[in-house]
Amino acid sequence: MKALQIPVFLLSSLLLHGQPGNIINSDKKDIVNIGSRLELFIDTFLIEKQNNVQRILHEPKDEGIVLLFDKPWEGPFCGYVTIIKDDTKYRVYYRGLPEAGKDGSAIETTCYAESNDGINWTKPNIGIYEISGTYNNNVILANNAPFSHNFCPFLDSKPGIPLNEQFKAVAGTKETGLFGFTSADGVHWGKIQDEPIFTKGIFDSQNVVFWSQNENCYVCYFRSWTGGGYSGIRTISRTTSNDFIHWSDPVEMYFGDKPKEHLYTNQTHPYFRAPHIYIATAARFMPNRQVLTEKQARQLNVNPKYFKDCSDAVLMTSRGGNKYDRTFMEGFIRPGIGLQNWVSRSNYPALN
Numbered sequence: 001m002k003a004l005q006i007p008v009f010l011l012s013s014l015l016l017h018g019q020p021g022n023i024i025n026s027d028k029k030d031i032v033n034i035g036s037r038l039e040l041f042i043d044t045f046l047i048e049k050q051n052n053v054q055r056i057l058h059e060p061k062d063e064g065i066v067l068l069f070d071k072p073w074e075g076p077f078c079g080y081v082t083i084i085k086d087d088t089k090y091r092v093y094y095r096g097l098p099e100a101g102k103d104g105s106a107i108e109t110t111c112y113a114e115s116n117d118g119i120n121w122t123k124p125n126i127g128i129y130e131i132s133g134t135y136n137n138n139v140i141l142a143n144n145a146p147f148s149h150n151f152c153p154f155l156d157s158k159p160g161i162p163l164n165e166q167f168k169a170v171a172g173t174k175e176t177g178l179f180g181f182t183s184a185d186g187v188h189w190g191k192i193q194d195e196p197i198f199t200k201g202i203f204d205s206q207n208v209v210f211w212s213q214n215e216n217c218y219v220c221y222f223r224s225w226t227g228g229g230y231s232g233i234r235t236i237s238r239t240t241s242n243d244f245i246h247w248s249d250p251v252e253m254y255f256g257d258k259p260k261e262h263l264y265t266n267q268t269h270p271y272f273r274a275p276h277i278y279i280a281t282a283a284r285f286m287p288n289r290q291v292l293t294e295k296q297a298r299q300l301n302v303n304p305k306y307f308k309d310c311s312d313a314v315l316m317t318s319r320g321g322n323k324y325d326r327t328f329m330e331g332f333i334r335p336g337i338g339l340q341n342w343v344s345r346s347n348y349p350a351l352n
Contacts, residue, residue, distance in 0.1 A: 067121045094110075096109040109129075125138065263283065278317060279315070279316075
């Protein structure tokens with residue numbers, strides 16, 4: 001008998017007695033009360049047993065390019081993209097970097113674009129900084145190294161946040177620590193204080209923060225290493241805060257009985273229809289897995305330092321705490337056709 005194939009989908013819940021999320025004592029067994037909330041069939045939290053069924057991970061469909069990094073201050077080393085849905089407007093933030101260099105170089109900028117539908121994007125002329133001889137640019141942060149290296153904003157959903165602090169961001173490297181930024185409009189930014197808010201990390205990747213209504217605290221996920229310094233395997237750690245200023249000691253994330261893999265960015269965020277579940281579209285890095293020859297790299301004009309590895313994206317989930325669920329070990333977003341998709345820093349998902 002062929003096993004049933006059940007795709008991952010939103011499960012509309014039944015309304016049971018009691019508060020959402022409670023465990024109800026029964027004569028037969030404990031029942032998880034999900035109230036009227038939506039659930040994802042993404043882990044085994046609501047599954048007691050499986051017989052002749054298989055969950056299948058749907059593959060995203062490539063719908064083509066929606067945003068080109070084609071300005072002189074943008075270029076091939078743009079990255080660490082964050083998208084924010086702000087009421088009816090989509091906002092996108094990303095690093096502008098035309099040439100490879102040391103993390104936190106002076107030529108890095110933070111760029112901005114916006115959209116009403118998430119498909120058609122415009123780059124407004126913001127006029128804050130003079131870049132490449134013109135103020136007609138979409139740069140919201142410049143001349144402030146190293147913070148444009150990995151500037152990562154979020155829309156703060158904590159109850160009672162003042163309007164002039166509704167946008168927050170984190171940025172920084174090992175040398176500076178992680179600094180906090182605030183903004184009233186998502187365009188004009190300033191440091192929340194003159195000292196870093198968190199220092200117990202290397203911060204050489206995109207560090208993501210959000211307010212968790214499920215855990216009632218700020219949560220920060222950042223890249224760490226299993227060994228000391230830059231040794232071992234790239235993995236993920238997390239820290240929490242009640243006020244965005246004071247943070248707990250970091251804890252390395254746990255993946256159950258699944259093997260550890262190099263995870264370059266984690267892109268963990270609350271799923272908007274079910275915010276008690278965090279979705280992570282992590283960039284899985286495969287060092288020294290070379291696909292291109294040197295001749296092919298030259299034909300593609302790939303930087304010589306960035307073609308001897310490759311990367312895809314994996315889908316992980318968490319219900320809070322320091323555990324990710326790796327239900328699906330296969331690639332979620334795969335390199336696909338085209339040699340340009342098989343170089344060291346391709347296929348990195350945007351946050352949100």
